[in-house]
Amino acid sequence: MEHSNPTPKSRASEIPIYEIPGGIHPEEHKTRSNQADIRSLPLADELVINLKGQAGNRSLPVVKAGDTVLKGQVIAECDGIFSAYQHAPTSGEVIAIENRTIAHPSGLDDLCVVLKPDGKDQWCELSPVTHLEDMDREAVLAQIFEKGVVGLGGASFPSHIKLKQHEGIHTLIINAAECEPYITCDDKLLQEHTKDVLLGAEIISKLYQDIDIIIGIEDNKPQAIDAIKQARQELGLSNIKLGVVPTKYPSGGEKQLIQLLTGKEVPHGKLPADLGLVMHNVGTCYAIQQALTEGKPLVERLVTLTGDNCKEPGNYWIPFGTPVEHLIQATNSETPKRLIMGGPMMGYELPSAEVGIVKATNCIIMSADGELGMDQTALPCIRCGACMDACPASLLPQQLYWHAQADEFDKAEEYDLFDCIECGACAYVCPSHIPLVQHYRYAKSTIRNNRVEKIKAEKARERYEARQERLERVKREKAERHRKAAEARKKAAEEAGKKDPKKAAVQAALARVKAKKEAQQSDTNEADQSKADDNNSEGNN
Amino acid sequence: MGLLSSPFAKKTNSVTRMMLWVIGATVPGLLVMIYFFGFGVLINLLIACATALVTEAFVLKLRQRPIVPILWDGSALVTAWLLALALPPLLPWWMTVLGTSFAIIFAKHVYGGLGNNIFNPAMVGYVLLLISFPLEMTTWLPPQSLAENPVGLIEAVSIIFTGAASNEATIDMLKQGVDGYTMATPLDHIKTELAQGYRIPEAETAPIIKGLSGAGWQWVNLAFLAGGLALMFKKVIGWQIPIAVLLGMGLVSLPLFFANSDYYLFPMFHGFAGATMLGAFFIATDPVTASTTPKGRWIFGLGIGAITVLIRTFGGYPDAIAFAVLLMNMAVPMIDYYTKPRTYGHADKKHKAGGGAK
Ligand code: SF4
Numbered sequence: 015m016e017h018s019n020p021t022p023k024s025r026a027s028e029i030p031i032y033e034i035p036g037g038i039h040p041e042e043h044k045t046r047s048n049q050a051d052i053r054s055l056p057l058a059d060e061l062v063i064n065l066k067g068q069a070g071n072r073s074l075p076v077v078k079a080g081d082t083v084l085k086g087q088v089i090a091e092c093d094g095i096f097s098a099y100q101h102a103p104t105s106g107e108v109i110a111i112e113n114r115t116i117a118h119p120s121g122l123d124d125l126c127v128v129l130k131p132d133g134k135d136q137w138c139e140l141s142p143v144t145h146l147e148d149m150d151r152e153a154v155l156a157q158i159f160e161k162g163v164v165g166l167g168g169a170s171f172p173s174h175i176k177l178k179q180h181e182g183i184h185t186l187i188i189n190a191a192e193c194e195p196y197i198t199c200d201d202k203l204l205q206e207h208t209k210d211v212l213l214g215a216e217i218i219s220k221l222y223q224d225i226d227i228i229i230g231i232e233d234n235k236p237q238a239i240d241a242i243k244q245a246r247q248e249l250g251l252s253n254i255k256l257g258v259v260p261t262k263y264p265s266g267g268e269k270q271l272i273q274l275l276t277g278k279e280v281p282h283g284k285l286p287a288d289l290g291l292v293m294h295n296v297g298t299c300y301a302i303q304q305a306l307t308e309g310k311p312l313v314e315r316l317v318t319l320t321g322d323n324c325k326e327p328g329n330y331w332i333p334f335g336t337p338v339e340h341l342i343q344a345t346n347s348e349t350p351k352r353l354i355m356g357g358p359m360m361g362y363e364l365p366s367a368e369v370g371i372v373k374a375t376n377c378i379i380m381s382a383d384g385e386l387g388m389d390q391t392a393l394p395c396i397r398c399g400a401c402m403d404a405c406p407a408s409l410l411p412q413q414l415y416w417h418a419q420a421d422e423f424d425k426a427e428e429y430d431l432f433d434c435i436e437c438g439a440c441a442y443v444c445p446s447h448i449p450l451v452q453h454y455r456y457a458k459s460t461i462r463n464n465r466v467e468k469i470k471a472e473k474a475r476e477r478y479e480a481r482q483e484r485l486e487r488v489k490r491e492k493a494e495r496h497r498k499a500a501e502a503r504k505k506a507a508e509e510a511g512k513k514d515p516k517k518a519a520v521q522a523a524l525a526r527v528k529a530k531k532e533a534q535q536s537d538t539n540e541a542d543q544s545k546a547d548d549n550n551s552e553g554n555n
Numbered sequence: 556m557g558l559l560s561s562p563f564a565k566k567t568n569s570v571t572r573m574m575l576w577v578i579g580a581t582v583p584g585l586l587v588m589i590y591f592f593g594f595g596v597l598i599n600l601l602i603a604c605a606t607a608l609v610t611e612a613f614v615l616k617l618r619q620r621p622i623v624p625i626l627w628d629g630s631a632l633v634t635a636w637l638l639a640l641a642l643p644p645l646l647p648w649w650m651t652v653l654g655t656s657f658a659i660i661f662a663k664h665v666y667g668g669l670g671n672n673i674f675n676p677a678m679v680g681y682v683l684l685l686i687s688f689p690l691e692m693t694t695w696l697p698p699q700s701l702a703e704n705p706v707g708l709i710e711a712v713s714i715i716f717t718g719a720a721s722n723e724a725t726i727d728m729l730k731q732g733v734d735g736y737t738m739a740t741p742l743d744h745i746k747t748e749l750a751q752g753y754r755i756p757e758a759e760t761a762p763i764i765k766g767l768s769g770a771g772w773q774w775v776n777l778a779f780l781a782g783g784l785a786l787m788f789k790k791v792i793g794w795q796i797p798i799a800v801l802l803g804m805g806l807v808s809l810p811l812f813f814a815n816s817d818y819y820l821f822p823m824f825h826g827f828a829g830a831t832m833l834g835a836f837f838i839a840t841d842p843v844t845a846s847t848t849p850k851g852r853w854i855f856g857l858g859i860g861a862i863t864v865l866i867r868t869f870g871g872y873p874d875a876i877a878f879a880v881l882l883m884n885m886a887v888p889m890i891d892y893y894t895k896p897r898t899y900g901h902a903d904k905k906h907k908a909g910g911g912a913k
């Protein structure tokens with residue numbers, strides 16, 4: 015995007031920046047949390063570690079109640095490849111493995127390891143990699159896998175899976191846009207651990223034979239930009255370029271950042287890898303660097319604590335499983351009116367303050383009354399099109415809404431409902447205060463459920479039809495046999511009649527018996543067959 | 556307290572604010588109209604607004620809808636306001652009442668209320684009146700400066716409510732210009748003159764024609780233009796539709812003018828005559844009934860501009876914004892369907908696009 019007013023030189027992008035449609039400029043609320051240095055808080059009395067702390071399968075616990083563990087020790091293993099290892103965030107005793115409320119918008123319970131810290135915070139023996147240069151791709155991936163690294167940008171996608179594919183990747187994009195209001199953890203991490211982040215990015219780049227690295231960052235983070243430039247120079251890393259994008263939400267969306275930095279769109283139904291791109295978040299780079307050069311598994315992350323009711327806002331290293339309640343107390347905060355995990359645009363309200371921090375938690379907003387204004391009643395859509403002007407995916411949100419609320423899901427799909435990234439820009443600008451995204455989520459989940467139902471029904475129908483056809487066939491064959499038998503009988507009788515009437519009578523009787531037998535035989539077959547069918551369909555339902 | 560779903564941040568805007576902005580932006584135009592055409596304009600406005608609010612409340616009660624929040628959205632008021640600004644200054648009061656209530660009941664609520672109507676309610680009300688009472692609806696006063704008998708507040712009230720002025724002057728007398736000729740709006744005047752075989756340069760010698768278009772009218776249009784630009788600047792309305800309307804007018808009127816300037820008006824005249832600016836900035840931009848796709852907005856606006864000039868030039872009515880808007884309203888569902896923007900990551904716009912599942 016061209017800047018209308020000249021950009022200060024220090025913030026100028028080193029690569030051309032392209033435009034994205036739509037986008038909004040919500041109030042940033044970032045300064046309150048990005049002033050103080052990164053800090054730590056005293057340990058909580060109890061850590062509640064969600065075993066489903068990543069995208070994919072729930073990890074399988076390998077400890078039991080009563081076990082003592084050291085910090086960094088494996089407490090749960092991968093369940094299949096699409097899962098992640100989990101490690102003890104501190105030393106202490108496992109006091110239970112039980113269902114607890116987890117960080118999820120629906121307030122679900124799920125299996126958690128409950129750990130009582132012993133206060134020593136004692137690390138287990140760490141195995142840092144000494145000769146990174148000599149390690150082959152597999153060995154590096156194995157280390158990342160064993161240290162439980164997942165994407166820290168929000169989706170918690172296991173990193174070893176994302177890094178596995180390496181054919182045709184030519185550029186690594188580091189997502190440092192951090193476009194959501196309130197959140198500043200990536201900004202601070204870049205400022206205070208610049209070299210570690212850059213080295214982490216280099217490790218990823220090496221996995222693909224030293225591909226180019228672009229750091230995509232919004233122009234509202236001049237300190238981080240300067241820090242990157244300095245660290246890059248000191249480390250002598252020439253393959254890192256800064257892509258400074260104008261501050262506009264949602265520039266940090268994966269698809270949007272790719273469009274801003276390359277001018278290309280990820281084709282519908284494809285992945286960034288199909289464009290030769292791979293994107294990782296700042297925090298993930300840091301975690302990968304720690305996993306290799308320090309040998310440290312992922313047991314904590316940087317979290318922005320903020321909101322009007324947070325009395326000591328800032329960025330803190332928080333061990334996973336730390337209950338939000340503890341964060342409220344440790345920062346001397348007032349009881350929040352609403353607790354938001356994530357940013358105000360795409361985060362979700364926590365069902366309770368007891369839930370533990372997970373790998374995806376980049377921010378906790380402890381809001382005051384009236385801080386997050388979504389309480390106005392919705393009015394009818396006046397088709398003003400403001401939502402359309404704000405949509406980064408060039409959708410027609412008003413049409414999606416129109417069809418979603420009328421349960422016309424096929425129409426909503428025709429308007430590309432599934433290309434909606436749920437960024438909330440449309441709902442932000444809507445003068446009728448319609449909770450648009452809520453309607454889209456509802457429509458999407460209903461469509462998905464319907465699809466599953468449809469596949470089930472389809473299968474059942476196919477089974478039913480196959481069975482009907484088999485019965486038909488058996489019937490036809492039976493009739494055919496009867497007919498043939500009768501013909502044979504007739505023929506035999508005729509022939510016999512010509513020669514010897516007596517013999518003919520005997521032969522006719524024999525033929526009758528034979529036909530009867532055959533008919534009986536096929537009847538039993540048929541019965542067996544249908545019985546088998548019934549069992550079959552029960553088993554499958 | 557239920558759990559909310561994101562986003563939690565909200566721009567401080569609302570339908571009410573938008574509507575109030577629209578009303579506010581018409582004030583310069585309104586004042587200029589009062590200056591040139593007297594207090595009848597204001598009286599029409601008050602009658603229309605009162606009618607709209609009462610009708611809206613009544614219908615909402617019948618439909619068992621919450622009255623206060625919906626009344627407060629301001630949309631009924633805007634309908635009445637825009638309709639009133641399009642009415643001749645001394646229209647009998649009951650016609651204003653009829654047009655306004657018809658607009659609210661039939662053009663809005665019969666379709667299901669705000670957001671569901673296809674046609675611009677104000678223009679539906681206007682066209683109803685125009686078709687039912689063509690004489691009264693084309694009876695404009697001459698600008699006060701040119702009038703033989705300028706109309707004061709008392710006369711205006713008296714004529715609107717009783718049909719007769721207090722000093723026994725009839726509306727026909729009030730319509731007289733200083734030179735004793737009955738006067739109509741500039742567009743009307745040109746049309747009549749052309750029909751009588753005059754050419755435009757001759758028709759334009761009348762005192763009523765002045766400057767960009769006509770005495771008074773050019774100022775009315777300039778004032779609406781100013782208000783409209785303010786709305787555009789404040790992003791209450793998009794810029795595409797008004798520009799497209801004016802462009803559409805130009806694209807049709809300019810070739811005509813060049814082909815034969817004896818019979819076809821200069822584009823600038825179209826732009827500043829009649830209800831052009833009011834229509835382009837305030838009426839065509841009604842969110843509910845306009846097209847809502849990026850390309851659709853252009854087509855919609857161009858269509859209105861072009862149709863307006865065509866009807867003004869070749870049709871039976873001197874002004875035609877209302878018809879043009881209603882015609883294009885009718886085309887909106889089709890325009891919207893065929894101008895669906897290309898979604899991120901999709902090759903090109905297919906209407907059976909999607910299959911969207913991943
Ligand atoms: S912004 Fe809201 S009111 Fe305007 S068109 Fe979109 S959904 Fe409708």
Ligand code: SF4
Nearest residue numbers: 405434435437438440
């Ligand atoms: S939430 Fe979906 S429809 Fe709304 S602006 Fe974002 S991508 Fe567009």
